Amino acid sequence: MRFRFVGTGDSAQIPCFGCDCRICTRARVIASARRGPCSAEIEVEGQRYLIDAGQMDLATRCEHQRPSAILLTHYHADHVQGLLHLRWGCGASIPVYGPKDSQGCADLYRNPGILDFRVPLKPFRPLHLSPLTVTPVPLNHSKPTLGYCLEVGESRLAYLTDTCGLPGATERFLREWRPDVVVLDCGYPSHVIDPRNHNTLDLALQIIERLSVPMAYLTHIGHELDCELADEAFHLPANVRVARDGEEVSLAGQKLRTG
Numbered sequence: 001m002r003f004r005f006v007g008t009g010d011s012a013q014i015p016c017f018g019c020d021c022r023i024c025t026r027a028r029v030i031a032s033a034r035r036g037p038c039s040a041e042i043e044v045e046g047q048r049y050l051i052d053a054g055q056m057d058l059a060t061r062c063e064h065q066r067p068s069a070i071l072l073t074h075y076h077a078d079h080v081q082g083l084l085h086l087r088w089g090c091g092a093s094i095p096v097y098g099p100k101d102s103q104g105c106a107d108l109y110r111n112p113g114i115l116d117f118r119v120p121l122k123p124f125r126p127l128h129l130s131p132l133t134v135t136p137v138p139l140n141h142s143k144p145t146l147g148y149c150l151e152v153g154e155s156r157l158a159y160l161t162d163t164c165g166l167p168g169a170t171e172r173f174l175r176e177w178r179p180d181v182v183v184l185d186c187g188y189p190s191h192v193i194d195p196r197n198h199n200t201l202d203l204a205l206q207i208i209e210r211l212s213v214p215m216a217y218l219t220h221i222g223h224e225l226d227c228e229l230a231d232e233a234f235h236l237p238a239n240v241r242v243a244r245d246g247e248e249v250s251l252a253g254q255k256l257r258t259g
Contacts, residue, residue: 001152001250087114132150186201
């Protein structure tokens with residue numbers, strides 16, 4: 001299983017419009033410092049699955065290989081906006097899975113085009129997309145939101161964004177499921193006292209420590225957090241990395257490769 005971070009930014013992205021902080025200023029000059037809408041993709045045995053669809057050039061990105069399915073964590077605009085163009089494409093329909101949300105993105109529901117919205121996923125009930133098994137888990141967010149526990153053979157990766165803390169049932173499931181890698185929401189810097197919808201850095205690190213995972217990646221990064229992480233005096237635990245757009249994680253059995 002090969003997992004790729006397509007985007008690792010929050011809804012404002014990096015650079016953030018109108019901001020002249022050192023992170024945003026650098027990102028306007030250096031492409032590798034930019035962060036697009038939070039999203040990812042999985043490749044396994046020739047199949048390509050997308051997690052979220054916030055990239056505005058999604059239709060172009062999908063030209064070289066049509067997705068076998070799309071998994072939506074939730075229906076906030078920065079996670080579905082790429083579908084507004086993709087749906088008017090031609091050819092075979094693309095299955096789309098996500099949480100139960102009667103509102104969803106209403107226009108997509110009314111005019112799905114080539115998108116085939118399937119029955120909403122139920123938490124903790126596995127979805128089998130051979131050879132990939134996907135177990136949805138509930139998260140804490142302002143709209144119905146699911147994280148995805150991805151499993152191929154003995155390889156396990158949990159993708160958990162957008163969330164502020166974890167529901168007790170989700171954390172208990174993850175402790176028993178024992179993922180090799182956790183990708184976790186981390187939208188706010190440490191100084192934020194009362195976070196809403198997204199983890200602070202301190203909260204994310206506490207969750208990672210409780211789960212005792214071999215490797216964790218932080219995603220859904222805002223520019224203020226990126227400033228904190230860029231401080232030379234700041235050090236993350238050895239098993240925690242800050243994800244970057246385009247970064248890949250390859251899992252084969254118990255072997256983990258990053259690049």
